[in-house]
Amino acid sequence: MQSLALPVVTLAITGTAIIARTTRTGMxxxxxxxxxxxLHALGTPPWRIRYVHALRFAGAPVVSVLGIQFIALFGGSVVIEQLFALPGLGQAASNAIGNNDLPAVQGVVIIATVVVVITNLVLDLVLAALDPKVRTA
Incomplete structure (x- = not known):
């Protein structure tokens, strides 16, 4: 568990800043x-305004950034695996390329493609649930 701390921090630090900036701008x-x-004039409690009304409006851009960051982290993990000598998809791809193992390279590319497509599908479904304008388009 301790050996994963530095790679996780390395991957998460850039994504966290982008997500925080997007959340702040949206709010x-x-x-x-x-x-x-x-709602303020009607006397609605401030916590309800923030967490129910404003956060729902600001949620769509944040969810979009989360999906993009997930895909970027997935690609960045290949580099981090090589830097920290961790076993994973990046090391499998690197070994397959080094050994000229075309079926293994194709397998890694297919797995990466499926992850990206499923992430985009889930992202679109969540955005449709959050934003009524997206549902009608």
Whole structure:
């Protein structure tokens, strides 16, 4: 478990900054909308405005960034596996390329492609659930 701490921190530090920036920008723009001001004027509790109304509006861009970051982390893990000598898909791809093992290279590429396609499918389904405008398009 201790040997995984540094690789995980290395992968997560850049993604965390992008997600935090996107969340902040989305919440700031959500809290400036007119219906949020109306809810304030009607006396809705601030926690309800933040967590129910504004967070739902700001959630769509954050979910999009999370999906993109997952795919980027999946690709970045190949490099991290090589740097920290961890077994995984990156090491399998590297060994297959080094040994000119074409079926193994094709297998690794197919696995990576399936992960990306499934991630995009789940991302689209979650975005459709969060944003009613996406459902009608």
């Amino acid at each position: 700031v723009s959500a809290l400036r909308q007119e219906h949020i001001r109306t």
